[in-house]
Amino acid sequence: MTLSAIDVRHLRKTFGSIVAVDSISFTVAAGSTTALLGGNGAGKTTTLSMLLGLLVPTGGSIRILGEDMVRHRYRVLPRLNFSSPYVDLPHRLTVRENLTIYGHLYGVRNLKARIGELVAELELTPFLDRASGKLSAGQKTRVALAKALLNRPDLLLLDEPTASLDPDTADWVRAYLTAYRDRTGATILLASHNMTEVERICDHVLMMKSGTIVDEGAPAALIGRYGRATLEEVFLDIARDRPRPGNPASYDEEAAQ
């Protein structure tokens, strides 16, 4: 039985002399929603890319759903999926065409029925035959989510799932993701800059800075530990190297211990 959906040990990625990810280790519990947080350049995208197999690690190991991701990525890839606002689906193709192609790539059975089910759930039925490039940001996000859910993934990796969405659509997406996880038992790992979102839907948070994981825990536990009112304040404490209230040592020194 796999207790952790993701098990990362001493993961490292360098680009020449630049260390993007510096020997990080963490686990993501199966069925949980975990957030990977950090400022720009903290190493979140590099880490996500290595988890997805888009990037080959310089060192360390990644086990996803019990499989060695570096050696056997094609055993794992059919069981995971991802969505990112920075990676598009072909704009000229309609929503139906895009979902059909990816359905075939993932070997989805009863594809027409699956597409029908997803577009109904994600309220995309009226846009099914519209070119993906002509949709609004919110509609595009939902199409990307439909693509990410086509193969009923056991692990969903999401890069800023609500970026550039209005509050109403963002709220809808969060509620949908939570309901999906509760219904299917899937594991979700997301990178986000929206702290309210993370507080609301995540069970666990991994805080990254300069390529390392500097702290982790449940959102409420982190807020309590830093003596702050919100996760955003915790994030700022870490990003700006501010010592915790009542503790003169910075988080860096503490993490080093």
Added chain:
Amino acid sequence: MIFSFRRVGAMVLRHLYILRGSWPRVLEMAYWPAVNMVVWGFTSQFLTRHSDWVAQAAGVLIGAVLLWDVMFRGNLGVSLSLLEEMWSRNLGHLSVSPLRPYELVAAMLTMSVIRTVIGVVPAAVLAIPLYHYSIFTLGLPLFAFWANLMVTGWVVGLGVASLVLRFGLGAESLAWVLVFAIAPVAGIYYPISVLPAWLQPVAWALPPAHVFEGMRAIMFGHGFRGDLLLGASALNLLYLSVTVALFLRTYHVARIRGLLLNVGE
């Protein structure tokens, strides 16, 4: 090695959807071979009356230009399939799907066949009423010539695709121009013997030289030259193996260097 025709079919379907939804793209494919054929058709008619060499085999220039387009379209068919993914920033999604890199190559080659047929067959058919010349009279050797030139097009196309994957979209113009580096020594419109002696070994190291000499041998009544076909096929097999390996290696290096994340100029 697991190979899925379903996944290759999905990628072919992806490009067919684009063609179905964009008639200018289809028109562009057929446009240039047709214009090229018309220009060379008139040139050929003029030379037939004023050149003994061309008069001996009417249609030798039209046949050459049509077969050259097979190679050009074969190259574009491969490189454009990759460029479409890069232009639409879709490579990331594909790279984390179960699609294997060699399946991506198979899809690119399949699309090359489709694009070449769409591009060259209308021009070849148009030459029949316009110039009373049918390249189809070459018979079975035509398919051998066609196949060999298309494979050479794949070789160039995979080379371009590797360069684009390595250096980004800044290298995309190579898809249209790199193939012309071969043209002077391919013997498309003139025999290899015309070239300086030192350049002839270079020409014979390229499959198109064998194909175009083979075409001329038939058209000038010297019959089918199996040795030339064999030479072209052997060279193509060698070069195709090398460029497929190069593309797969470049894809792997792209995963090491993070190039699949930063697709663009």
